[in-house]
């Protein structure tokens with residue numbers, strides 16, 4: 001079973017739209033939407049949710065007013081100024097409270113309260129799902145607004161997708177990875193068998209592509225590159241492919257700019273399903289060349 005990841009150096013390159021189309025070309029794949037901060041593969045693939053679980057990560061302190069003796073030790077020790085004095089709701093006595101949004105979950109107050117008046121619950125930071133789609137099973141997730149630790153959630157979604165692939169004897173896990181080069185991207189790439197980096201023919205696209213390729217090189221993952229909307233700036237597309245080759249990556253095709261891509265998205269269809277002729281042919285070529293490359297890659 002191979003695990004292949006689609007990523008981009010930054011958002012807005014058309015990565016998810018391309019991934020949805022590739023999913024339709026992969027006959028026996030499990031999909032994993034690991035772009036957990038802005039998951040939108042579901043908008044095209046309309047998953048039918050079979051399983052939903054809370055995603056728990058990190059802790060938050062909360063003081064039980066009934067047990068607090070108002071010594072103020074927790075407030076003095078909290079380096080995030082998350083604890084403030086308050087009046088006990090029943091008798092007005094001095095107690096302390098935690099401002100949930102300011103608590104970083106370090107635990108210092110919990111360990112130092114002389115009367116154990118502070119709870120330290122694990123937080124629900126989102127949810128993850130296992131669903132059916134018309135292009136196969138999909139593991140996906142939603143991170144709560146402002147929640148952290150998306151790298152951990154990415155790893156969890158990948159793990160679920162791998163388990164489905166093993167259980168259902170599927171030979172490919174196709175991952176829609178997050179943009180950028182941060183912790184979630186590292187979590188999406190580590191241990192994968194190959195990566196397709198989607199970029200666009202702009203100066204920032206080239207810059208971000210090289211950063212992502214450096215990361216893939218560091219993680220020793222065979223990298224393929226696809227330039228989306230290449231015909232907007234053909235010379236820049238040539239330069240990007242040359243730079244990608246110099247960085248050790250393999251160009252596997254170009255996808256033209258076509259309003260049909262947006263029209264397909266509005267209808268909840270992949271570009272292949274919308275039968276967007278030349279545009280769909282571009283994507284079929286990318287898929288074939290990427291699969292050929294992935295087969296030969298170590």
Ligand code: SF4
Pocket residue numbers: 063067068069070071072073074075095096112113114115116117118
């Ligand atoms: S350390 Fe404990 S008892 Fe003292 S103010 Fe904080 S919560 Fe209350």
Ligand code: SF4
Pocket residue numbers: 060061077078079080081082083098102103104105106107108109110
């Ligand atoms: S857990 Fe840490 S950050 Fe949160 S209130 Fe206690 S000391 Fe402050």
